Amino acid sequence: MAVFPDPESAVYVTVSALDAGHITLPDYLFVTGADPTVRTTVPSLSFLIQHPESSSGNATNLVFDLGVKRNLSGYAVAQQPHITQRQPIITSPDCAESLRKGAINGDEGRDLLNTDKDVDFVILSHVHWDHIGTPSDFPGATFVVGSGTLDLLKHGAGPNYPAELFNDDELPASRTVELPPTPNQNGQFEDYYARPIAPVHTPTPPDTQARLPSSADTWSWQPFSGFPRTIDFFGDQSVYVIDSPGHIHGHVNLLVRISEKKYVYLGGDCCHDTRILSGEKEIAEYDDGRGGVRSVHVHTPLAKETLAAINGGVNQLRETADVEVVLAHDKGWREHNRHRFWPDKL
Numbered sequence: 001m002a003v004f005p006d007p008e009s010a011v012y013v014t015v016s017a018l019d020a021g022h023i024t025l026p027d028y029l030f031v032t033g034a035d036p037t038v039r040t041t042v043p044s045l046s047f048l049i050q051h052p053e054s055s056s057g058n059a060t061n062l063v064f065d066l067g068v069k070r071n072l073s074g075y076a077v078a079q080q081p082h083i084t085q086r087q088p089i090i091t092s093p094d095c096a097e098s099l100r101k102g103a104i105n106g107d108e109g110r111d112l113l114n115t116d117k118d119v120d121f122v123i124l125s126h127v128h129w130d131h132i133g134t135p136s137d138f139p140g141a142t143f144v145v146g147s148g149t150l151d152l153l154k155h156g157a158g159p160n161y162p163a164e165l166f167n168d169d170e171l172p173a174s175r176t177v178e179l180p181p182t183p184n185q186n187g188q189f190e191d192y193y194a195r196p197i198a199p200v201h202t203p204t205p206p207d208t209q210a211r212l213p214s215s216a217d218t219w220s221w222q223p224f225s226g227f228p229r230t231i232d233f234f235g236d237q238s239v240y241v242i243d244s245p246g247h248i249h250g251h252v253n254l255l256v257r258i259s260e261k262k263y264v265y266l267g268g269d270c271c272h273d274t275r276i277l278s279g280e281k282e283i284a285e286y287d288d289g290r291g292g293v294r295s296v297h298v299h300t301p302l303a304k305e306t307l308a309a310i311n312g313g314v315n316q317l318r319e320t321a322d323v324e325v326v327l328a329h330d331k332g333w334r335e336h337n338r339h340r341f342w343p344d345k346l
């Protein structure tokens with residue numbers, strides 16, 4: 001059973017959706033039973049989370065995921081053929097422009113948010129090209145990523161993700177912090193958690209310029225609601241980072257509390273279609289080009305276990321609160337929720 005803070009002292013955040021580019025995906029790569037000829041242009045959503053700062057009265061701005069780069073030539077040379085297969089790609093507005101201008105047209109010139117200094121934290125669900133965006137747009141932010149992410153950017157992870165697909169200097173080393181390593185709790189998925197596939201954890205250097213909430217001193221993976229491994233980011237139960245392994249190393253989700261009785265679960269790429277989460281469809285598998293099968297996840301059985309854990313946590317939380325789940329590439333959610341994009345909110 002979830003343990004809730006006293007409603008008098010409970011802290012709530014706001015969540016606003018952000019357009020951060022669109023890419024085009026062949027349906028059959030993602031969901032079983034799809035028409036092999038159908039391709040769908042989907043958003044790669046980012047989110048602005050505003051946490052009330054009790055002392056100064058200023059909000060802390062946290063951005064979850066940065067979407068697609070505004071300038072596609074910024075991706076690694078070896079990544080370019082893949083990007084060509086994802087056309088049409090829409091890069092405007094990107095995440096930074098959405099933060100500055102918001103989704104409302106006719107409001108030109110009004111900077112809602114100064115991306116040079118107003119973004120305190122960027123948390124990336126993972127470092128796939130359609131989520132990493134343009135980190136250099138946020139020179140004042142501390143980047144928080146899953147364990148192994150910095151090594152993944154330098155050395156890759158397994159045959160589907162060689163090092164040359166990534167820019168090894170994509171994240172600012174002096175302002176990036178990896179979350180604590182996550183244990184392979186049941187020992188079942190050593191082919192994901194162990195070398196040579198798994199990237200290694202990079203500790204935060206002593207001279208780091210990263211600025212973290214004071215709660216970071218005691219960050220550790222703890223169960224919350226039915227979720228087996230969570231980190232209470234601000235230490236006040238308003239924002240939880242949820243370990244969600246399987247898609248690619250370092251993949252995390254966010255669970256944020258927006259009112260006494262409402263949470264939002266930001267699912268990143270835990271799956272790409274809400275029908276997979278509901279059990280109506282399965283994760284698609286296809287030829288890996290090396291005589292085997294693969295899916296869009298590095299480790300399909302672990303990705304399935306993660307989906308079961310998400311459903312377990314969400315269902316337990318729903319015994320006492322409303323929980324809305326939003327996936328990064330959910331075209332239908334975007335179309336039905338335009339009124340909840342920054343400067344509006346969920």
Ligand SMILES: [Zn+2]
Pocket residue numbers: 126128247269
């Ligand atoms: Zn991904």
